[in-house]
Amino acid sequence: MSSIYAALIGACCGSFLNVVIWRVPRGESIVSPASHCPGCGHQIRARDNIPMFSWFLLRGHCRNCAEPISARYPLVEGLVAVVFAAVTAVNGVGWELAWQLPLAAVLVALAFIDLDLHVIPNKIVYPTAVWGLVSAALIRPADLPTLLAWGAGAFLFLLVTALIYPGGMGMGDVKLAGVMGLYLGSSVLPALLAAFLSGSVVGITLMARHGAKARKMGVPFGPFLALGGIIALLVGPDLIQAYKDAFL
Numbered sequence: 001m002s003s004i005y006a007a008l009i010g011a012c013c014g015s016f017l018n019v020v021i022w023r024v025p026r027g028e029s030i031v032s033p034a035s036h037c038p039g040c041g042h043q044i045r046a047r048d049n050i051p052m053f054s055w056f057l058l059r060g061h062c063r064n065c066a067e068p069i070s071a072r073y074p075l076v077e078g079l080v081a082v083v084f085a086a087v088t089a090v091n092g093v094g095w096e097l098a099w100q101l102p103l104a105a106v107l108v109a110l111a112f113i114d115l116d117l118h119v120i121p122n123k124i125v126y127p128t129a130v131w132g133l134v135s136a137a138l139i140r141p142a143d144l145p146t147l148l149a150w151g152a153g154a155f156l157f158l159l160v161t162a163l164i165y166p167g168g169m170g171m172g173d174v175k176l177a178g179v180m181g182l183y184l185g186s187s188v189l190p191a192l193l194a195a196f197l198s199g200s201v202v203g204i205t206l207m208a209r210h211g212a213k214a215r216k217m218g219v220p221f222g223p224f225l226a227l228g229g230i231i232a233l234l235v236g237p238d239l240i241q242a243y244k245d246a247f248l
């Protein structure tokens with residue numbers, strides 16, 4: 001039952017994240033003006049702004065000018081709904097959700113922004129870091145030193161990787177990894193592993209298909225970090241336990 005509530009909250013949150021994904025990297029305000037059609041500028045009415053449903057009811061077109069509306073909008077809403085429901089189902093309802101759900105939401109937003117524009121905006125990363133510190137101090141104060149250490153470790157690890165392979169990664173990725181360590185603690189290990197593995201698979205696939213051109217396609221690393229972070233939120237501790245059972 002709590003997962004259904006989480007999905008509903010996730011869909012609404014996804015609707016807001018669509019605004020964030022579009023406006024924040026462009027330096028626009030996320031509160032005003034109200035959502036409008038990018039085609040005709042017509043303000044979107046409340047009944048046409050219901051997550052996912054409105055897009056399907058309007059068959060992906062603006063009610064005013066019939067301009068197509070990207071399927072990206074319902075996709076992000078659906079994705080955040082599923083992620084919120086899964087995180088709540090796996091971890092249960094508790095204060096921990098106050099850091100788990102914001103982290104999941106931020107990761108989805110940053111994945112799409114990085115995919116679109118190849119940037120991971122500080123305007124999102126810095127407040128996320130602050131909430132990581134504040135929420136840890138409030139909810140799990142005993143873990144704070146460990147979380148800070150994992151954050152610093154993940155930051156340094158990606159910094160070194162970025163220095164060894166310039167061009168593959170930017171400072172945005174390095175800072176995001178640090179923030180993920182601050183939230184996830186030891187689960188940042190499986191998160192980074194999943195990010196590097198999935199990034200390599202996609203990179204090798206592109207190389208196989210497009211040859212030398214693939215290098216110039218410049219696939220950003222942020223979406224893979226986001227994927228790793230969400231995997232860690234869901235099964236991070238289980239993956240660490242499985243590793244210990246197998247090798248230690």
Ligand SMILES: [Zn+2]
Nearest residue numbers: 037040062065
């Ligand atoms: Zn329109």
